[in-house]
Amino acid sequence: MNSDQLAAFVHVAETENVTEAAAVLKLSQPTVSRMINRLESELATALFDRVGRRLHVNRKGRDFLPHARAALAALSGGVESVRTLDDPDRGRLRIGFLHSLGVWLVPGLLRDFRAEAPAVTFELFQGAARTTLDKLLHGELDVAFTGPKPEDAALGWQQLYRQQLVVAVPPNHPLVGLRRCVTLADVVGHPYLAMTPGHGMRRLTDALFTRDGLEPDIAFEGSDIETLRGLAAAGLGVAIVPRAHRLQPSTAVELPLGGPGAYRDVGIAWTETGRATPVAARFRRFAVEHQIR
Numbered sequence: 001m002n003s004d005q006l007a008a009f010v011h012v013a014e015t016e017n018v019t020e021a022a023a024v025l026k027l028s029q030p031t032v033s034r035m036i037n038r039l040e041s042e043l044a045t046a047l048f049d050r051v052g053r054r055l056h057v058n059r060k061g062r063d064f065l066p067h068a069r070a071a072l073a074a075l076s077g078g079v080e081s082v083r084t085l086d087d088p089d090r091g092r093l094r095i096g097f098l099h100s101l102g103v104w105l106v107p108g109l110l111r112d113f114r115a116e117a118p119a120v121t122f123e124l125f126q127g128a129a130r131t132t133l134d135k136l137l138h139g140e141l142d143v144a145f146t147g148p149k150p151e152d153a154a155l156g157w158q159q160l161y162r163q164q165l166v167v168a169v170p171p172n173h174p175l176v177g178l179r180r181c182v183t184l185a186d187v188v189g190h191p192y193l194a195m196t197p198g199h200g201m202r203r204l205t206d207a208l209f210t211r212d213g214l215e216p217d218i219a220f221e222g223s224d225i226e227t228l229r230g231l232a233a234a235g236l237g238v239a240i241v242p243r244a245h246r247l248q249p250s251t252a253v254e255l256p257l258g259g260p261g262a263y264r265d266v267g268i269a270w271t272e273t274g275r276a277t278p279v280a281a282r283f284r285r286f287a288v289e290h291q292i293r
Helices: 003-015 018-025 029-043 059-085 105-116 129-137 200-211 225-233 278-292
Strands: 048-051 054-057 092-097 121-126 143-146 155-169 191-195 217-222 238-242 253-256 263-271
Touching: 003 018, 003 029, 003 054, 003 059, 018 029, 054 059, 092 105, 092 129, 092 278, 105 278, 129 143, 129 155, 129 263, 143 278, 155 225, 155 278, 191 200, 191 225, 200 238, 200 263, 217 225, 225 238, 263 278
Parallel strands: 092 121, 092 143, 191 217, 191 238
Antiparallel strands: 048 054, 143 263, 155 238, 155 253, 155 263
16 A cells, blocks of 8 residues: 555545546546555455446445545655755754743844744753753754753854853842952852752852862752842852843842853754754854854
8 A cells, every 4th residue: 555546545535536536646547547446455345336437435435535635644744844854944943942041042043043034943942951961962952052061072062152150149248348259269158059960050160169179058959040049139148150141130249250160151052963954054053153243
């Protein structure tokens, strides 16, 4: 059984006229008749009643008809889906990004890319760095916006932005009065608000503390940078976070963190294995060019 046989059956069943069906299919009448005969032979049953030279779809044929239509529609949809993947103007983009990038980076990029490629559709995932990169490695995402740079050698990465790290505190906090940059040694003397393990910011700050031989007094672990910023503003502790973007209003005082490595690089990641779809490759170029503008 093949799609040509199913198409012949559907057209003959709908018209009950082999000549008309053959004209629509651009085939000869004998060819269409042979297709019907082969299909019935494979099914081991008649789908039509023969009355003279005409065919009338019988009960079995009527029962089979919606399934044949559905099979042809599914096949057509599959072909269209594959062709869409090869079209940089109509493809589907599966994009992952960190929670903290959902306010300022990702929305602007998607808005501007849609202006250039309005037929492209998006499938979005927001999550922690580890979860997002796992999805990327398993082929569930085309690209991911993350930071800092992933350590997995199977991932490619292009830096887009560098964010200064700051210490978020309430306005009346003792660190506000310092006449110098805040250091990690200053931070460990206060209750510390940290990201939960698995987040890129947690990996980054853990590496900074370990490098200096320090261990913060963790009072709270959260999964959202803005939550840490808000709790710091409320006086529940201090938090090391990227400097707030202008679209991220905050009541916390942000004190620049001194020392080497006091920044978070944000970039776009992709898998080095396999060939990127044309629309994914186009979007990666767009993201880099968008950053340069």
